Amino acid sequence: xxxxxxxxxxxxxxxxxxxxxxxxxxxxxxxxxxxxxxxxxxxxxxxxxxxxxxxxxxxxxxxxxxxxxxxxxxxxxxxxxxxxxxxxxxxxxxxxxxxxxxxxxxxxxxxxxxxxxxxxxxxxxxxxxxxxxxxxxxxxxxxxxxxxxxxxxxxxxxxxxxxxxxxxxxxxxxxxxxxxxxxxxxxxxxxxxxxxxxxxxxxxxxxxxxxxxxxxxxxxxxxxxxxxxxxxxxxxxxxxxxxxxxxxxxxxxxxxx
Amino acid sequence: xxxxxxxxxxxxxxxxxxxxxxxxxxxxxxxxxxxxxxxxxxxxxxxxxxxxxxxxxxxxxxxxxxxxxxxxxxxxxxxxxxxxxxxxxxxxxxxxxxxxxxxxxxxxxxxxxxxxxxxxxxxxxxxxxxxxxxxxxxxxxxxxxxxxxxxxxxxxxxxxxxxxxxxxxxxxxxxxxxxxxxxxxxxxxxxxxxxxxxxxxxxxxxxxxxxxxxxxxxxxxxxxxxxxxxxxxxxxxxxxxxxxxxxxxxxxxxxxxxxxxxxxxxx
Numbered sequence: 001x002x003x004x005x006x007x008x009x010x011x012x013x014x015x016x017x018x019x020x021x022x023x024x025x026x027x028x029x030x031x032x033x034x035x036x037x038x039x040x041x042x043x044x045x046x047x048x049x050x051x052x053x054x055x056x057x058x059x060x061x062x063x064x065x066x067x068x069x070x071x072x073x074x075x076x077x078x079x080x081x082x083x084x085x086x087x088x089x090x091x092x093x094x095x096x097x098x099x100x101x102x103x104x105x106x107x108x109x110x111x112x113x114x115x116x117x118x119x120x121x122x123x124x125x126x127x128x129x130x131x132x133x134x135x136x137x138x139x140x141x142x143x144x145x146x147x148x149x150x151x152x153x154x155x156x157x158x159x160x161x162x163x164x165x166x167x168x169x170x171x172x173x174x175x176x177x178x179x180x181x182x183x184x185x186x187x188x189x190x191x192x193x194x195x196x197x198x199x200x201x202x203x204x205x206x207x208x209x210x211x212x213x214x215x216x217x218x219x220x221x222x223x224x225x226x227x228x229x230x231x232x233x234x235x236x237x238x239x240x241x242x243x244x245x246x247x248x249x250x251x252x253x254x255x256x257x
Numbered sequence: 258x259x260x261x262x263x264x265x266x267x268x269x270x271x272x273x274x275x276x277x278x279x280x281x282x283x284x285x286x287x288x289x290x291x292x293x294x295x296x297x298x299x300x301x302x303x304x305x306x307x308x309x310x311x312x313x314x315x316x317x318x319x320x321x322x323x324x325x326x327x328x329x330x331x332x333x334x335x336x337x338x339x340x341x342x343x344x345x346x347x348x349x350x351x352x353x354x355x356x357x358x359x360x361x362x363x364x365x366x367x368x369x370x371x372x373x374x375x376x377x378x379x380x381x382x383x384x385x386x387x388x389x390x391x392x393x394x395x396x397x398x399x400x401x402x403x404x405x406x407x408x409x410x411x412x413x414x415x416x417x418x419x420x421x422x423x424x425x426x427x428x429x430x431x432x433x434x435x436x437x438x439x440x441x442x443x444x445x446x447x448x449x450x451x452x453x454x455x456x457x458x459x460x461x462x463x464x465x466x467x468x469x470x471x472x473x474x475x476x477x478x479x480x481x482x483x484x485x486x487x488x489x490x491x492x493x494x495x496x497x498x499x500x501x502x503x504x505x506x507x508x509x510x511x512x513x514x515x516x517x518x519x520x521x522x523x524x
Contacts, residue, residue, distance in 0.1 A: 013361045021349040024390065091343030095406070098309050098339040099362040100331060256311055 007105045014109020019116060032076065032117075033124040039068045040128055043192075053193050058223055061134045066218035067191030069125045070153065070211060073118035077154045078182050080114050081161030084252075085171050094256050104249045107162065111155035111245065118154040122146055137224030145221040145230070152237040153214040159244035166251040185211045190219075210240050262287040262414060262446050263308065267317035270303050277303040279470035280317070285448060285463075287413075290440060292457040293450040295467030296500060301450050302418070304467070308448075309339050309416050322413050335363075338407030338445075342419040346402050348392035352383055355391055356406060363410035377405040381435060397428030401435060408439060415439065417449040421456060429453075433460055454492045466499045473499040 022028065040061065047053065048060035055063040087093040096106055129136055161178070168174050186192075188202055189211040195203050206212050217233035220226055263285035270278040278300040285291045295301045306312040308319050310330035319326040324333045346355045356374045365373055378384040381401040386394070391402065400420065407415055420436070421429040437460065439445050451457050457464055458478040466474040466481065474481050474495070481495040490498075 010362060013358065017347070017350065017354065017358050020354055021347070024349060089343065091341030091345035092347065094311060094341050095339055095345045096362070097311055098334055098337065099359070100334045100364065101362050253311070256306075 003102065007102050007108065010101045010105035011108035011112060014106060015112040015116065018109070018113035022117070022120075029117075029120050029124070032072070032121065033128075035075070036068045036072045036121065036125050037128055039071070040065065040125070040132060040134075044068070045132070054197065055194065059134070061129075061132060062136075062223050063219070064192050065125065065129050065134055065136070066222050067189075067215050069122055069150075069218060069222075070189075070191055070215045071186050072121040072125065073114075073150055073154050073214075074157050074186065074211060075182060076117045076121065077114040077157035078161045078178055080110050080158045081165035081178065082171055082174050084110070084162055084165040085169065085174055088169075088256055089171075097253055097256065103252055104245065107159065107245055107248045107252055108155075110162065111158045111241075112151070114158040115151035115154040118150045119147065122150055136222050142221040142224070146218060148234065149214055149217045149221070149237065152234070152241050153210070155241040156210050156214075156237060156244055159241065159248040162248045163244070163251050166248075166254045185209055189215055191215050210237060213237050260287040261285065262289075262322055263291075263448065264320040265304070265308070265317075266319070268304065268307060268314050268319060269316040270300075270307060270312065271315045276470050278307070278314070281467075281470075281472040282317075283465055283472060283475055285414075285446060287446055288440060288444050289462045290437070290447045290460055291449070292461035292464035293448065293467070294454075294457055294464055294496065295450075295473075299467035299500070300470040301467050305416060305418060305448075305450060309337060310334055335410070336413045338410070338412035338415045340400075340403045340407050340415070340417045340420055342422055344399055344403075346391050346399055346406070348390065350391060351388050352378070352391055352394070352398075352402055353387040355402060356387075356409065359406040360409050365410060373409060377409055380408075380438075381405040395428075396424050397431055400424060400428070400432050404432070404435060404439075408443075408445075411443060412445060414446045414448055417447065419451055420449055422452065429456065436460075454496065458492045466496060468500040 044061045044064050047064075051060070053060060053063075084093065087096075097103075126136065126138075160181075164177055164181070165174055168177055188205040189209050190206060191211065195206045195212065198206060213233045213236045217230055217237070220230045220233070261284040265281060265283050268278055268281050269276065281300070281304065293301050293305065303312065307314050308321065308326060310326050310333050313327060318328075321333050322336055324336070326333050347358075350358070353374065356377060357370070360370045360374055375384070378387050381404065383398060383401060383405070386398065391399065394402065404415075404417075404420070407417075415436075417436075421432050424432065433456070436447055440447055449461075461478070463475065463477050464481070465472060474484065478492055478495075481499070482490040482492060485494050485498040487494055
């Protein structure tokens with residue numbers, strides 16, 4: 001019981017410090033807002049005029065809004081691996097590992113921090129969607145649901161990035177691998193086009209891609225309507241996040257070796 | 258002094274066929290200032306990493322205040338403090354926040370936390386600058402803050418990896434004044450690695466010289482110098498006698514780059 005309390009408390013402490021850093025210098029939030037704004041305002045607007053992608057009853061801009069939010073959260077989370085290597089090079093990581101802090105708490109702290117940064121992106125995407133007059137479903141249920149899915153999705157991709165960091169160990173290698181992983185995951189998902197129009201081999205990848213479940217869950221909540229697959233989306237995201245946090249906890253200290 | 262606070266017993270560490278630490282044994286007494294010398298690649302960092310529980314040995318064990326670093330790493334972490342060579346404070350937080358982070362991670366009770374952080378800030382002469390962002394600190398202030406972080410929980414042993422590397426002579430002197438005060442006031446054992454022979458000789462009670470993963474020599478500066486059989490031998494002479502090289506001759510590209518990065522940031 002004491003161990004679980006320690007994990008919860010120390011995860012909170014690590015997250016609190018990340019939030020403090022964000023409050024000291026919030027310019028990062030503004031610079032990170034550029035990418036989703038470009039995707040929605042340029043890419044989304046252009047493709048919605050062409051009407052080349054079948055999106056059922058929703059407009060194309062409605063369709064890609066959850067996809068762009070997911071992409072934004074994923075990109076924030078995946079580069080936490082670089083932060084780990086940076087902290088290792090600075091010596092901060094070694095110092096944290098020498099404190100009586102459970103490894104799992106250090107990993108969860110990073111995951112939650114990425115989630116909080118991801119939530120700030122949700123606010124930016126929502127505001128921009130309102131400006132573009134994209135009709136969204138806003139209710140207490142959808143807000144809570146979005147919060148849960150962003151925290152889980154950010155957790156999964158942060159964990160994945162930390163595993164990669166513990167294997168590649170250098171910033172240069174991580175930069176290359178980070179790009180190689182994030183872009184294929186984004187394009188092999190239902191973020192900007194439906195799985196049904198993909199070739200069968202890509203459909204298989206999209207169906208085992210956690211990013212697809214994140215997009216699907218956010219789409220059900222933000223655009224509203226069909227909640228049938230929502231429990232499955234949350235279960236898949238929760239299960240993969242738990243699994244990856246355990247693997248990450250095992251791998252994390254290896255960054256310093 | 259007398260009680261052995263660190264006991265290293267036949268420690269051996271192998272990395273895919275290479276023996277980084279080769280069956281070394283030594284003791285450190287409670288309250289000692291103990292220097293760890295050796296060229297890069299001698300096994301110094303690996304030994305320290307094992308003693309601070311970042312690495313598991315392939316064989317042998319290390320005891321810190323009777324606790325095995327292999328079997329009781331979580332307990333060992335509660336009674337040691339560690340200051341890495343690299344800059345290990347967060348420049349995006351204030352000095353106060355950096356200390357608070359460590360106070361929470363070391364489980365200092367909430368009712369004592371503020372008092373302890375204030376006490377440490379006064380001790381390291383950074384109370385007036387506590388609300389400044391650490392990225393605005395000088396090299397000497399950063400090192401003092403790092404030492405303060407490592408002292409918050411009043412550890413039995415303070416491990417420092419090249420604590421004065423990259424600092425100017427005045428800042429080096431100031432850091433050692435604080436470290437020796439820590440030993441005097443709290444009875445803390447200080448275990449440090451260094452490249453500065455003058456520093457090792459001036460502040461340490463005893464020292465170890467490592468060479469090719471083995472313990473080449475252990476003793477006081479006077480004892481090591483006397484073994485060279487040269488009249489008026491310096492510690493540098495003793496180092497060459499035991500290792501066959503000077504400290505400045507050693508190091509690979511990655512290590513040199515890391516050292517220079519630290520020196521640039523602290524300088």
